[in-house]
Amino acid sequence: MALMDFIKKQFIDIIQWTEDDGETMAWRFPMAEFEIQYGASLTVRESQMAVFVNEGKVADVFGPGMYKLTTQTLPVLTYLQNWDKLFESPFKSDVYFFSTRQKIDRKWGTPNPVTIRDKDFGMVRLRAFGIYAFHIVDPKLFHTTISGTLERYTADELEGQLRNTIVGHIADIFGESGVAFIDMASNQVEFGKALKAVMDPMFASYGLALDSLNVQNISLPEELQAMLDKRIGVNMMGGMQGYTQFQTAEAIPLAAQNEGGLAGLGAGVGVGFGVGQQVAASMAQSLNPAGAPPVAASTAPTSAPAAPVSADEVIATIEKLHGMVGKGILSQAEFEAKKAELMKKLA
Numbered sequence: 342m343a344l345m346d347f348i349k350k351q352f353i354d355i356i357q358w359t360e361d362d363g364e365t366m367a368w369r370f371p372m373a374e375f376e377i378q379y380g381a382s383l384t385v386r387e388s389q390m391a392v393f394v395n396e397g398k399v400a401d402v403f404g405p406g407m408y409k410l411t412t413q414t415l416p417v418l419t420y421l422q423n424w425d426k427l428f429e430s431p432f433k434s435d436v437y438f439f440s441t442r443q444k445i446d447r448k449w450g451t452p453n454p455v456t457i458r459d460k461d462f463g464m465v466r467l468r469a470f471g472i473y474a475f476h477i478v479d480p481k482l483f484h485t486t487i488s489g490t491l492e493r494y495t496a497d498e499l500e501g502q503l504r505n506t507i508v509g510h511i512a513d514i515f516g517e518s519g520v521a522f523i524d525m526a527s528n529q530v531e532f533g534k535a536l537k538a539v540m541d542p543m544f545a546s547y548g549l550a551l552d553s554l555n556v557q558n559i560s561l562p563e564e565l566q567a568m569l570d571k572r573i574g575v576n577m578m579g580g581m582q583g584y585t586q587f588q589t590a591e592a593i594p595l596a597a598q599n600e601g602g603l604a605g606l607g608a609g610v611g612v613g614f615g616v617g618q619q620v621a622a623s624m625a626q627s628l629n630p631a632g633a634p635p636v637a638a639s640t641a642p643t644s645a646p647a648a649p650v651s652a653d654e655v656i657a658t659i660e661k662l663h664g665m666v667g668k669g670i671l672s673q674a675e676f677e678a679k680k681a682e683l684m685k686k687l688a
Contacts, residue, residue, distance in 0.1 A: 351374065351375050351376075352375065352376055352377070352378040352381075352431050353372075353375050353376065353377050353378060353381055354378040354380075354381045354382065355381065355382050355384070356370055356377070356381060356382070356383045356384070356391075356410075356436055357383070357384040357385075357386075358370065358386075358389065358391075358438035360389075360440060363442070363444075364444075364495040364496050364497055365440060365493055365494070365495050365496075366439065366440050366444075366477060366483075366488065366494050366495060366496055366499070367437055367438070367439050367440075367480075367483065367484065367487075367488035367491070367493065367494040368437065368438045368439075368440075368492070368493050368494075369435060369436070369437050369438075369490075369491070369492045369493070370435075370436040370437070370438065372433070372435065372436070376431035376432060376433050377410065377431060377432055377433070377434060377436075378431050379410070379411070379428060379429050379430060379431060379432070380409055380410065380411060381409075381410045382407060382408070382409060382410075383403060383407070383408040383409075383410055383414075383436075384407050384408075385403050385404060385405050385406055385407075385408075385438075386405060387405045388405075388440060388441050388442040389405060389438055389439065389440060389441060390402065390403065390404055390405075390438070390439045390441055390477070390480045391403040391436060391437065391438050391439070392436070392437045392438075392439065392480050392481060392484055393415065393417075393418055393434050393435070393436055394434065394435040394436075394437060394484070395418055395421045395422065395434050395435075396421075398421065399481045399484060399485065400415070400417040400418040400421055400434070401414075401415050401416065401417045401418055402480060402481055412424055412428060418432075418434060435490075437480070437484060437488075439477050439480040439483065439484075439488075440477065441476050441477050441478070441480075442476060443474050443475070443476045443552055444474060444475055444476060444496045445472075445474040446472055446474070447472060447473050447474065447475070447496070447500060447503070447504070448470065448471075448472055448504070449470065449471060449472070449473060449503075449504040449507045449508060450468070450469065450470030450471070450504075450508070451467075451468045451469055451470065451508050451511060452508075454466035454467055454468050454561075455467060455468075455469075455508075455511050455512040455515075456512070457512055457515050457516040458516060459521055459522050460519070460521050461521045461522065461523060462522060465522055465561070466561065467515070467522065467525075467559060467560065467561055468558075468559070468560050468561070469511055469515075469556060469558065469559045469560075470556075470557060470558055471533065471554065471555045471556040471557040471558070472553075472554075472555050472557065473503075473507065473551065473552075473553060473554040473555070474551075474552040474553045475503070475544060475549050475550060475551050475552055476549065476550055476552060477548055477549060477550075478548060478549065478550045479548035479549075480548065481548070482546075482547070482548030483547060483548030483549065484548075486546070486547055486548065487499065487547055487548070499547075503544075506540070506543055507536065507540060507554070510536060510539050510540065511536070513539075514532060514535050514536050514539065515532070515559075518531075518532070518535070522559075522561070525559045526559060529555075529556040529557070529558075529559065530555075530556075532556045532559075533554055533555045533556045536554055536556065537551060537553070537554040540554060655683045655684070655686060658683060659679075659680055659683055662676050662679055662680065663676060
């Protein structure tokens with residue numbers, strides 16, 4: 342009976358792993374009821390490492406190469422199995438292969454904006470995202486802390502832990518830097534280096550090496566970015582005064598096309614900007630002859646008699662109004678009405 346059991350046993354004489362994807366980090370060699378033949382061949386390819394585990398304890402670790410499994414090549418396992426003499430019989434042991442290839446283009450990002458204190462804007466909520474790369478350097482530590490006895494362990498299973506830990510340090514890195522948000526875009530490389538230095542010990546505690554970590558983008562939420570863009574536009578136009586003048590110029594053609602024409606421009610555009618008087622003064626300058634001082638806008642009625650208007654002044658004003666028609670500031674009907682009004686003064 343014992344002889345029949347021995348004959349039925351299946352022995353393994355070649356142990357190897359041909360990786361079939363780029364995501365598997367740890368893979369257990371299928372043993373079932375098989376036993377490893379004495380003198381069996383172990384092949385560990387480049388970018389791989391192999392670990393023998395005996396009764397839950399990590400024994401021997403192999404780097405790339407081809408090995409003949411004997412007591413000389415399995416010293417730890419020999420000690421654990423109490424093989425005082427050369428053994429020539431099959432033995433059982435769990436064998437795990439680990440991929441040491443770099444896992445590249447792993448993405449991280451803030452799912453929600455993080456709040457930091459900015460020296461220019463006060464409290465600011467910002468987003469950031471980037472990529473990182475890592476690989477296994479200590480398969481024994483990775484086996485005992487991460488993959489364990491699982492038949493297969495992939496990078497996708499680990500990615501959430503790594504990504505969330507990186508994101509958890511974003512606020513500290515940005516907040517402690519003292520760099521204003523406006524200047525963060527030009528400091529992304531430095532932020533990446535600082536973040537990598539913080540994350541290196543955590544990766545090492547898992548038996549991993551963090552090969553690179555890059556910050557690709559730092560931005561504000563859409564509503565804050567819109568406010569920042571508006572502020573930048575104001576500064577580009579020379580502050581609030583220049584911005585007000587720009588808004589006035591933009592509003593004049595629109596007012597000329599609307600019912601009420603330029604008469605309602607001061608009320609329509611001036612809300613929030615205080616440009617009503619500027620519009621009135623600008624129009625007075627256009628309707629006055631060249632060289633005449635601008636007339637201050639006033640809502641109070643006046644009983645002072647109007648100064649006499651010469652023919653040359655009327656003609657010059659009409660020419661200016663005609664030019665405003667060509668630029669789309671006045672409609673043809675408005676021009677004709679004003680022209681008729683001025684011509685009455687000549688009569």
